[in-house]
Amino acid sequence: MNAVAKPLRGPLACVAVLLLTLSGCGGGGASSSAASTGTPDVADYAGVIVDAGPLQVNAVNALYTTVTLCAPGSTTQCQTIDHVLVDTGSSGFRVLASALGSGLTSSQLNAETDANGNVIVECTQFVDGYSWGPVKTATLQVGGETANNVPVQVIGDPAYPSSLIPSACMNVPNGEEDTVAQFGANGVLGIGNYLRDCGDFCTQSGAQDGSDYNACSTTVPVICSPTTLDTTLQVANPAALFATDNNGVLLQMGPVGSTDLSSATGLLVFGINTQTNNSLGTATIFALDAGYGTLQTSFDGVNLTQSYLDTGSDGYFLPDSSIPVCTDATGFFCPTTPLGLSAQIQDTDGNVAAVPFTVASADSVPFGDAVAPGLAGPAGTDAQQTFDWGLPFFYGRNVYVIFEGSTVNNVPGPAVAF
Amino acid sequence: MLGRMNKVTRAASLAAVIAAALAGALAAAPAQAALGGDLASVRRDHAAIHATDAVTSTQYYDVHDGAGLAGEHIREYIDRSGKVFAVTWRGPHSPDVASLLGGYATRYLATAHAHHGGHHVLVIADADLSVSVVRLPRGWQGQAHLPQALPAGVSGAEIR
Numbered sequence: 001m002n003a004v005a006k007p008l009r010g011p012l013a014c015v016a017v018l019l020l021t022l023s024g025c026g027g028g029g030a031s032s033s034a035a036s037t038g039t040p041d042v043a044d045y046a047g048v049i050v051d052a053g054p055l056q057v058n059a060v061n062a063l064y065t066t067v068t069l070c071a072p073g074s075t076t077q078c079q080t081i082d083h084v085l086v087d088t089g090s091s092g093f094r095v096l097a098s099a100l101g102s103g104l105t106s107s108q109l110n111a112e113t114d115a116n117g118n119v120i121v122e123c124t125q126f127v128d129g130y131s132w133g134p135v136k137t138a139t140l141q142v143g144g145e146t147a148n149n150v151p152v153q154v155i156g157d158p159a160y161p162s163s164l165i166p167s168a169c170m171n172v173p174n175g176e177e178d179t180v181a182q183f184g185a186n187g188v189l190g191i192g193n194y195l196r197d198c199g200d201f202c203t204q205s206g207a208q209d210g211s212d213y214n215a216c217s218t219t220v221p222v223i224c225s226p227t228t229l230d231t232t233l234q235v236a237n238p239a240a241l242f243a244t245d246n247n248g249v250l251l252q253m254g255p256v257g258s259t260d261l262s263s264a265t266g267l268l269v270f271g272i273n274t275q276t277n278n279s280l281g282t283a284t285i286f287a288l289d290a291g292y293g294t295l296q297t298s299f300d301g302v303n304l305t306q307s308y309l310d311t312g313s314d315g316y317f318l319p320d321s322s323i324p325v326c327t328d329a330t331g332f333f334c335p336t337t338p339l340g341l342s343a344q345i346q347d348t349d350g351n352v353a354a355v356p357f358t359v360a361s362a363d364s365v366p367f368g369d370a371v372a373p374g375l376a377g378p379a380g381t382d383a384q385q386t387f388d389w390g391l392p393f394f395y396g397r398n399v400y401v402i403f404e405g406s407t408v409n410n411v412p413g414p415a416v417a418f
Numbered sequence: 419m420l421g422r423m424n425k426v427t428r429a430a431s432l433a434a435v436i437a438a439a440l441a442g443a444l445a446a447a448p449a450q451a452a453l454g455g456d457l458a459s460v461r462r463d464h465a466a467i468h469a470t471d472a473v474t475s476t477q478y479y480d481v482h483d484g485a486g487l488a489g490e491h492i493r494e495y496i497d498r499s500g501k502v503f504a505v506t507w508r509g510p511h512s513p514d515v516a517s518l519l520g521g522y523a524t525r526y527l528a529t530a531h532a533h534h535g536g537h538h539v540l541v542i543a544d545a546d547l548s549v550s551v552v553r554l555p556r557g558w559q560g561q562a563h564l565p566q567a568l569p570a571g572v573s574g575a576e577i578r
Contacts, residue, residue, distance in 0.1 A: 087537075089538050089553075089555055125511070125512045125553070126538070127535070127537060127540040127553050128529075128530040128535065128536075128537065128540055129531075129533075168511075171513070172526075172527065172530045172531075173516055173527060174527070175531065182533070184533060192555050193555060194555065194556065199556065201488075201510045204488075206487065207488040207489070207510075209488070209511070211511045211512070291556065291557075292557050293554060293555030306552070306559065308554065308555055310538055312536060312537060313538045313539055317539045317541065317552075330532070330534070330542065330543075331535045331539075331540065331541040331542065331543070377539070377541055377543075378541050379541065380541065380548070380552070380561050381548070381561060381575060381577060384550060384559060386550075386552050386559070388538065388552065390536075390539075
C-alpha cells in the first residue's frame with residue numbers, strides 16, 4: 001500500500017517526553033513552541049523502539065525507527081519501512097532492496113551517476129561483513145521531518161548483483177550482508193556526527209580500491225571500477241538535510257532499570273535548541289576528535305582515546321581482562337554476579353563526567369528479551385584504547401549528537417552532550 | 419542465552435572448534451599468513467598494501483610497521499624465533515583480516531558469520547586467540563594476538 005508514515009503522536013509521545021521532563025506536551029503532538037517567526041512548527045520527532053527486530057533477527061539492544069522513502073517529488077511512490085536501525089555510529093541511510101516493494105521499488109529511484117554516466121555503486125564494510133548496492137536519490141521522511149534529494153544506498157539491489165563486488169570490498173569472505181536476515185534490520189538510519197558517510201577520504205584519487213564507491217558501466221558486460229566521489233554526492237546523513245532542525249539530534253530513551261525487558265521505547269528528536277522540545281538544558285558538551293569521531297574514556301586508570309557513543313553497538317565494549325568472558329556467547333562478559341563499575345568520559349577541553357554502569361552476564365538474558373541494560377563484552381586490549389558506549393548507555397538518558405559544521409552553545413561539532 | 423545467538427552460535431562454535439583443530443594441525447607453515455606466520459608472510463602482507471616498512475627492535479621482539487598509500491598501518495610483532503605473535507592495524511578501510519590471521523582466519527569467520535556483535539565491534543577472547551576489530555565512526559582499528567605465544571617478559575598491553 002502506498003501509505004505515508006504518520007509520526008508518533010498523541011499519548012505515547014507525550015508520556016515519553018514527560019518522563020524526561022524536558023517539556024510539556026502540546027496539543028495534537030506537534031511542538032507547541034512560541035515560534036517568533038510565525039512559521040508552523042514541525043513535528044520534529046519520531047518514535048524509536050528496542051525490540052527483537054524483523055522476523056528471525058532476534059535482536060538484543062538494537063534501536064529501531066520507521067522511515068518513509070519516496071521517489072523525489074512524489075507523494076504516491078512511497079514505501080514505509082519499519083525496523084530501520086538508528087545508528088549514532090555512522091552517517092547515511094541504507095535500505096535493503098527487499099524491504100522496498102509495492103509502494104516503491106529501487107528501479108523507481110534514479111541512480112547517481114558519474115560524469116560519464118556510470119552508476120555509482122557502493123561497498124559498505126562492517127566488522128562482520130559487507131553490503132553492496134547503488135546510490136539512489138530519494139525523499140526521506142522521519143517523524144514530521146522531510147529531506148529531499150538525499151543520496152541513499154539500496155543494499156542488495158538485484159540490478160547490481162554480487163558478481164560485481166570488488167575483492168577489496170570483501171573484508172570477510174562469504175560475509176555478504178545483502179538480505180534482511182544477514183543485515184539484521186530492514187535498513188539503517190545513520191545519524192552520527194558526520195554529514196556524509198565517507199568524507200574527504202573518498203575524494204582522494206589513488207586511494208580508492210573498491211571498498212567504498214565504485215562506478216559501474218551501464219552497457220554489458222558491466223564493469224565496476226573504484227572511483228572518487230565528491231562529498232555532495234556521497235551518501236548523506238538525512239537529519240542534516242532537513243529544512244530546519246538540522247544541526248543535530250537528541251535521543252531520549254526512557255529509563256529501563258537494571259533488569260532485562262522485552263522491549264523499550266523512546267524518542268528521536270531532530271535539532272538541538274531549535275524547538276522547545278530539544279533544548280540542551282543542563283547537558284554537558286564533549287568535543288570529539290574531528291578525524292575519527294571519538295572521545296576519551298578513563299577506565300581503570302587508563303585513558304582510552306578511541307572511545308565513542310554508539311547506538312549501533314549492542315552493549316558496552318571495554319578492555320577489562322579481569323571480567324570472565326562467556327563460553328557460549330562469544331564476545332560478551334559473563335560475570336557470576338552483576339558488577340557495578342564506573343568510567344569517566346572526557347574530552348580535550350576539560351569536560352568530564354563520571355558514568356556508572358553495570359555489567360551483567362550475557363548468559364542471564366532471557367530469550368526473547370530485547371532490552372539488556374548490562375550487556376557488555378571485551379574490546380581488545382588497553383592498547384586499542386577503545387571504550388564503546390553502546391545502546392545500554394542511552395537507556396534513561398538524553399543524549400545529543402551535534403553534527404560537524406554546526407555549533408551549539410559556542411561548541412562546534414562534531415560533539416556529543418549528555 | 420541471547421536470542422540472536424542460540425542455534426547459529428552453537429553450530430558455529432562447534433564448526434570453529436573443528437576448524438581450529440584442523441588449522442592447528444596444518445599451521446606449521448601457513449601460507450599467506452601473518453599471525454603465526456614468519457617474516458616472509460609479513461613482507462607479503464605489506465606488499466599487498468604497497469607499504470613502506472619500518473622495523474623497531476626491542477629486547478624480545480621486532481615490530482614491522484607497514485604504512486600504506488591510503489594511510490593505513492599494519493604492524494606485526496615477531497619473536498626471536500621468527501614467529502609472528504601479534505598483528506595490529508589501523509586505517510580508513512578494513513584490511514583483509516582473514517589474510518592477516520592466517521590459520522586463525524576460520525575462527526574469525528565463524529564469529530563474523532554468527533552476527534552476534536553487531537556491525538561495529540567483533541571480539542574473540544579465547545585463551546589462545548585474542549582478536550578485536552572496531553569500526554570507528556570514521557576509520558578502522560584492530561588487533562590479533564596469541565596470548566599463549568607472548569614472549570616471556572612481554573605483556574599484551576605492549577601490543578599497539
